[in-house]
Amino acid sequence: DIQMTQSTSSLSASVGDRVTITCRASQSISTYLNWYQQKPGKAPKLLIYAASNLQSGVPSRFSGSGSGTDFTLTISSLQPEDFAVYYCQQSYNTPYTFGQGTKLEIK
Amino acid sequence: QVQLQESGPGLVRPSETLSLTCNVSGGSISTYYWSWIRQPPGKGLEWIGYIYYSGSTNYNPSLKSRVTISVDTSKNQFSLNLSSLTAADTAVYYCARVEDSSAYYYGYYFDYWGQGALVTVSS
Numbered sequence: 001d002i003q004m005t006q007s008t009s010s011l012s013a014s015v016g017d018r019v020t021i022t023c024r025a026s027q028s029i030s031t032y033l034n035w036y037q038q039k040p041g042k043a044p045k046l047l048i049y050a051a052s053n054l055q056s057g058v059p060s061r062f063s064g065s066g067s068g069t070d071f072t073l074t075i076s077s078l079q080p081e082d083f084a085v086y087y088c089q090q091s092y093n094t095p096y097t098f099g100q101g102t103k104l105e106i107k
Numbered sequence: 108q109v110q111l112q113e114s115g116p117g118l119v120r121p122s123e124t125l126s127l128t129c130n131v132s133g134g135s136i137s138t139y140y141w142s143w144i145r146q147p148p149g150k151g152l153e154w155i156g157y158i159y160y161s162g163s164t165n166y167n168p169s170l171k172s173r174v175t176i177s178v179d180t181s182k183n184q185f186s187l188n189l190s191s192l193t194a195a196d197t198a199v200y201y202c203a204r205v206e207d208s209s210a211y212y213y214g215y216y217f218d219y220w221g222q223g224a225l226v227t228v229s230s
Contacts, residue, residue, distance in 0.1 A: 001168075032214035043201055043220035044152065050213035087152060091214035095167040096154040 002026050002090050006099035012107040013078055021073045021102045023088035028068045032092040035064055035073045038101075039084045047086075048073065078104075109134040111202050111221035118227050125189040125226055129202030136160050136183045140205035142217060143176060143187045145198040153198075157205055158185055192228045199223040 003026035013019050023033065031051035036044035046055045048064035051071060061076040075082055083106050088099040115127035129141070143155040156166035158176040166174050170189070178185040189196060201224075203217040 031212075034214075034216040036217075043203075043223050044217070045220070046216055046218050049206075049216040049218075050208070053213065055218065089152070089216075091216060094154075094165050095169070096215070098152040098154070100151045 001095055002029060002092060002097055004088055004090055004097050004099040006086075006088060006102045008102050009100065010103040010105060012105050014107045015078050015080055017078045019075045019078055019104065021086050021104070023066075023071045023073070023099050025069045025071075025090055025092075029090045029092035031067045032090055033064075033066065033071045034089045034091065035062075036087045036089065037082075037084045038087065044087060080106075109204060109219045111204065111219055113200060113202050113221045113224035115224055115226070117225055118229065119192055120230050121192055121194065121228055123190075123192055125187070125192055125196065125200075125228075127187045127200055127202075127224060127226070128184055129186070129221055130182075130184045131204075132183070136178065136180055136185065140207055140215070141176075141178065141185045142203045142205050144201045144203055144217070146201070146223075147195075147198045155187065155189075155200075194228050197226065197228045199225050 005024045033051045035048040038044040047058050052064045063074045085101045085103045087101050110132045112130045119125050137160045140157045142157040146152050156176050158164045158178050173190045175188040202221045204219040206218045
């Protein structure tokens with residue numbers, strides 16, 4: 001199985017900050033990397049697919065980059081509704097695997 | 108707008124079988140892959156498996172011996188059976204649509220999700 005590692009389990013930031021969340025794969029996955037946002041008691045929501053493609057309806061302050069083994073999710077200017085847990089997920093092969101999540105908290 | 112809704116018992120006894128159904132509305136179940144994903148309380152996400160509308164399946168090897176996913180296109184729904192339950196199977200179970208964009212080298216991603224169903228395994 002491909003292991004997905006989000007090295008930062010929690011991150012504190014303020015409204016208006018620029019935030020970067022990282023994800024590393026245990027082997028090269030090209031750009032087969034997706035990002036999800038999950039709020040308490042809710043299902044995950046797709047933000048970014050194929051490393052850098054913004055899902056329809058997702059605000060443009062979210063962006064993704066990377067290829068191979070290292071990926072980043074960037075929020076350009078944090079809004080109050082962005083405080084949540086963020087997961088990366090690889091679809092290079094099955095079993096599809098997720099990172100353990102990065103919780104973005106209000107400073 | 109595609110909507111997914113899980114249904115099934117919230118409490119199951121150890122060693123028994125969990126059965127959940129996902130009803131798909133606002134779109135056809137045909138031409139897509141459909142997946143089950145679970146999340147133990149306070150923990151991360153685990154992919155269980157997927158089924159194509161035609162019936163072909165792919166399961167997580169860690170659960171493969173205990174999992175069956177089936178589809179009923181006439182009812183626009185798909186189902187999960189997980190047998191030989193233990194407390195470690197206690198989780199919120201999500202159904203999700205799998206968008207197959209492999210032809211465009213975008214891979215696969217979960218674009219629509221159900222709200223989730225909490226299943227507790229306890230005697």
